[in-house]
Amino acid sequence: MVIIKKYPFIAFIKAHADSSIPLQEWYHSVKSASWKNHADLKAHYPSADFIGNGRYVFNIKGNKYRLIAFVHFKIRTVFIKFIGTHAEYDKIDPKTIEQIDY
Numbered sequence: 001m002v003i004i005k006k007y008p009f010i011a012f013i014k015a016h017a018d019s020s021i022p023l024q025e026w027y028h029s030v031k032s033a034s035w036k037n038h039a040d041l042k043a044h045y046p047s048a049d050f051i052g053n054g055r056y057v058f059n060i061k062g063n064k065y066r067l068i069a070f071v072h073f074k075i076r077t078v079f080i081k082f083i084g085t086h087a088e089y090d091k092i093d094p095k096t097i098e099q100i101d102y
Contacts, residue, residue: 001033002077012065012083022061023083030078037073051094055081068094 009027013020035041041048041056049057051068058067066089068082082089082097 001030001035001071002075003027003031004077004079008080008083016065016085019061019065022065023067026058026060026067034076035071035073040073041071053095055095057089057094068097 006027009023013023029044033040033044035044038050045056045058047059051057054070054072056069056071058069059065060067060083063086065083065085067080068089070079070081071077072079082092082094084092
């Protein structure tokens with residue numbers, strides 16, 4: 001899969017050093033994946049939640065952090081919409097957030 005953009009990972013890791021390894025593992029795992037559909041993604045990440053509109057929520061570091069991504073299976077692309085703490089996630093609308101600013 002192609003992941004659009006890497007900058008949110010770098011910025012988030014600077015602010016939350018303990019997220020570095022889990023986020024890097026997620027990034028490399030997704031980058032090497034070739035999901036064709038929802039079932040492929042769920043086989044790879046059973047705990048990922050589909051929240052509609054092509055968006056999935058991934059639990060990072062035992063659910064301490066959350067990542068929202070729009071997954072476009074047809075063009076094999078993942079767009080990062082949000083990376084944040086669980087508390088930050090609770091303050092946003094995961095179905096409509098467009099992009100995070102770091």
